[in-house]
Amino acid sequence: MKKVLSMVLAVLFVLTAFVSCGKGNETPAVSGEGNNAATEATLLLGGIGPLTGPAASYGQAVKDGAQLAVDEINAAGGVNGMKLELNFQDDEHDAEKSVNAYNALMDAGMKLLIGTVTSNPCVAVAAEAAEDNVFLLTPSGSAVECIKNDNAFRICFSDPNQGIGAADYIAENAVAEKIAVIYNSSDVYSQGIYEKFNAEAAEKNLTIVAAEAFTKDSATDFSVQLQKIKDSGADLLFLPIYYQEAALILEQASKLGLDVKYFGCDGLDGIIDQLGADKAALAEGVMLLTPFAADADDEKTQKFTAAYKAAYNDAIPTQFAADGYDAIYTVKAAIEKAGITDANISASDLCDALVKAMVEITVDGVTGEMTWDASGEPEKTPKAMVIKDGSYSAM
Amino acid sequence: MSSFFSYLITGISLGSIYALIALGYTMVYGIAKMLNFAHGDVIMIGGYIVFTAVSTLGWSSGLGIFGAIFCGILGCLLLGVLVEKVAYKPLRNAPSLAVLITAIGVSYLLQNIALLIFGSNPKNFSSVVMFDGFSIGKVRISGETVVTIAVSVLIMIGLTLFVNHTKSGMAMLAVSEDKGAAQLMGVNVNRTISLTFAIGSALAGVASILLCSTYPLLSPYTGAMPGIKAFTAAVFGGIGSIPGAMIGGVILGVIESLSKAYISSQFSDAIVFGVLIIVLLVKPTGIMGKKLNEKV
Numbered sequence: 001m002k003k004v005l006s007m008v009l010a011v012l013f014v015l016t017a018f019v020s021c022g023k024g025n026e027t028p029a030v031s032g033e034g035n036n037a038a039t040e041a042t043l044l045l046g047g048i049g050p051l052t053g054p055a056a057s058y059g060q061a062v063k064d065g066a067q068l069a070v071d072e073i074n075a076a077g078g079v080n081g082m083k084l085e086l087n088f089q090d091d092e093h094d095a096e097k098s099v100n101a102y103n104a105l106m107d108a109g110m111k112l113l114i115g116t117v118t119s120n121p122c123v124a125v126a127a128e129a130a131e132d133n134v135f136l137l138t139p140s141g142s143a144v145e146c147i148k149n150d151n152a153f154r155i156c157f158s159d160p161n162q163g164i165g166a167a168d169y170i171a172e173n174a175v176a177e178k179i180a181v182i183y184n185s186s187d188v189y190s191q192g193i194y195e196k197f198n199a200e201a202a203e204k205n206l207t208i209v210a211a212e213a214f215t216k217d218s219a220t221d222f223s224v225q226l227q228k229i230k231d232s233g234a235d236l237l238f239l240p241i242y243y244q245e246a247a248l249i250l251e252q253a254s255k256l257g258l259d260v261k262y263f264g265c266d267g268l269d270g271i272i273d274q275l276g277a278d279k280a281a282l283a284e285g286v287m288l289l290t291p292f293a294a295d296a297d298d299e300k301t302q303k304f305t306a307a308y309k310a311a312y313n314d315a316i317p318t319q320f321a322a323d324g325y326d327a328i329y330t331v332k333a334a335i336e337k338a339g340i341t342d343a344n345i346s347a348s349d350l351c352d353a354l355v356k357a358m359v360e361i362t363v364d365g366v367t368g369e370m371t372w373d374a375s376g377e378p379e380k381t382p383k384a385m386v387i388k389d390g391s392y393s394a395m
Numbered sequence: 396m397s398s399f400f401s402y403l404i405t406g407i408s409l410g411s412i413y414a415l416i417a418l419g420y421t422m423v424y425g426i427a428k429m430l431n432f433a434h435g436d437v438i439m440i441g442g443y444i445v446f447t448a449v450s451t452l453g454w455s456s457g458l459g460i461f462g463a464i465f466c467g468i469l470g471c472l473l474l475g476v477l478v479e480k481v482a483y484k485p486l487r488n489a490p491s492l493a494v495l496i497t498a499i500g501v502s503y504l505l506q507n508i509a510l511l512i513f514g515s516n517p518k519n520f521s522s523v524v525m526f527d528g529f530s531i532g533k534v535r536i537s538g539e540t541v542v543t544i545a546v547s548v549l550i551m552i553g554l555t556l557f558v559n560h561t562k563s564g565m566a567m568l569a570v571s572e573d574k575g576a577a578q579l580m581g582v583n584v585n586r587t588i589s590l591t592f593a594i595g596s597a598l599a600g601v602a603s604i605l606l607c608s609t610y611p612l613l614s615p616y617t618g619a620m621p622g623i624k625a626f627t628a629a630v631f632g633g634i635g636s637i638p639g640a641m642i643g644g645v646i647l648g649v650i651e652s653l654s655k656a657y658i659s660s661q662f663s664d665a666i667v668f669g670v671l672i673i674v675l676l677v678k679p680t681g682i683m684g685k686k687l688n689e690k691v
Contacts, residue, residue, distance in 0.1 A: 052510070052514070052515040053515045054515065054517065054614065056514075056515050056516050057516065092515075185661045212660045213659075213660045213661040214660060214661075215661065215664065217620050217664055218620075218663060218664055220610035220612060220620075221405075221409060221609075221610060223405045224402055224405055224652050224655040224656045224660065225655065225660050227398055227401050227402060227405070227656070228398070228656060228660075231398050244517050244612060247519065247612070248610060248611070248612050251611060255528070255535075255537045255539075256535055256537075257530075257535050274517070274519060275519060276519040276521075278521065279519065279521075
């Protein structure tokens with residue numbers, strides 16, 4: 001079996017090489033762009049996230065949101081006279097590929113990093129960025145470790161905050177008393193939320209009657225877990241997981257005749273599209289904590305949603321698109337605060353200046369009004385949403 | 396008690412799918428003495444063919460569904476035969492290691508082709524089972540479960556009859572026993588191997604439809620894990636043995652389901668493979684495996 005494994009690895013390695021070659025052709029002359037950028041007073045922002053692979057919808061949304069913000073800022077004259085340019089690389093939600101993408105961006109002359117989009121790769125890249133002293137702002141990497149270094153900040157809520165927020169919301173609004181959980185024990189995001197949720201639920205006198213796990217290798221069959229939950233008499237199922245598995249769970253639960261309420265975190269964003277038109281009804285009434293809803297009625301959100309729809313074929317922006325959009329405006333605010341005017345500044349000097357500026361700025365973004373402390377954690381309030389008539393609306 | 400029954404049904408249903416896939420592994424191994432690691436990916440391609448027919452071409456009504464199922468099975472069959480002709484036949488006399496590497500290469504090739512054509516976003520497969528299932532007491536049995544178990548039982552009976560009572564079937568047995576001697580007795584070895592691949596891949600086509608109907612998430616990696624589990628089931632039952640693959644598959648499914656239910660949902664895979672290790676320590680050729688006498 002060892003032989004087989006080593007062969008598998010060898011083949012994988014060769015294929016990876018081919019894949020990255022292919023990617024290279026799509027974005028020709030990466031390094032050339034970087035050099036030109038420097039001479040035209042353009043600040044090169046790196047972005048990393050999954051554009052293909054199982055979490056592709058997050059990366060694509062962040063990229064689209066961020067690109068929209070970059071275009072808006074450039075159209076309005078740039079930041080302190082500098083134009084912005086976003087070079088967004090694919091990491092397929094894989095830590096190793098993410099580090100490769102980071103190195104490619106550094107070679108291309110990246111000054112700061114927007115990313116990475118997903119938690120596992122972000123933890124790996126954060127270590128590299130800390131070593132190089134490159135400013136890192138993750139739009140949506142919610143694991144605690146993503147921003148443990150001084151050079152790293154984030155836009156979204158952390159996993160613990162989501163877990164605590166979810167338990168508090170359920171307790172305060174008396175949504176349910178007996179709670180079951182299904183979480184992905186092979187994923188740092190899911191595990192992180194579950195642990196905090198568990199602790200907070202105990203404090204708020206919520207009873208967790210069933211806590212079931214799955215791993216990435218057993219992420220298709222949930223019938224046993226759902227049967228156990230059915231037997232436990234739970235009236236709410238908490239799903240701190242991503243939308244693909246959640247879609248399967250909703251479907252299998254309906255086949256099993258499980259009648260519970262569903263509550264999730266920002267990973268559930270995207271579940272309506274995943275279920276597809278003929279099964280979207282299964283998601284009706286699913287509640288989730290997320291800082292952004294495209295149909296919220298404040299002016300900022302509406303303006304963003306309209307611009308996003310116009311730019312991307314009427315696509316409705318998700319929370320991830322909003323995170324990407326806010327990340328760029330946060331960078332803009334920080335650069336302005338730090339008074340950076342030289343696009344040729346070294347990434348390390350820029351990082352030192354931005355880290356100082358970050359704790360002083362307030363950004364009123366589409367995901368809420370944010371301030372940061374030195375830990376890199378944003379201060380903002382989570383909003384609970386419910387899926388009604390095939391879209392997210394505030395509760 | 397009703398829960399236990401329900402876990403058992405889940406396990407048997409899952410195990411039946413493993414068994415169908417394991418049949419492909421075990422038949423090919425029995426005859427060509429090679430591990431066809433691309434088998435799991437043939438399943439994935441089958442899933443995409445049916446998905447395209449049902450969701451993209453809109454064959455979702457009565458007759459269309461049967462057309463889609465037929466296309467899926469036929470597509471897998473042709474793919475299996477094609478892979479054998481292009482990748483494995485030229486290596487018939489090559490060392491088994493070379494064939495193994497080729498099989499792994501084909502596996503990645505198929506995955507990457509699917510990635511290229513269908514993209515990496517998982518597709519939502521609409522079940523082809525039109526029947527809603529029923530309840531016995533408190534136990535709810537879904538239509539997919541009923542159909543999976545029924546289809547698997549029928550296929551296993553049919554395959555057993557085919558192998559033991561038809562000329563082609565007996566030729567397969569003869570080739571698996573001794574390739575050289577079979578050839579001397581007038582059996583067309585190459586045609587028999589192709590036939591084995593065709594049957595194995597058609598079974599993969601059936602398995603893909605059942606798998607995707609039960610667990611309706613289709614991605615280029617859908618076939619990988621069931622493929623490994625089915626390979627395990629084939630080894631468990633005794634690789635090369637057809638009844639062994641069936642029994643191995645069902646037992647594996649039941650162990651997986653029960654260990655998820657009563658021990659830990661997190662460690663179910665570890666338990667499954669742990670049981671495999673114990674079985675192989677006690678009986679190295681698997682449950683139904685023939686004892687091999689080393690030729691000196």
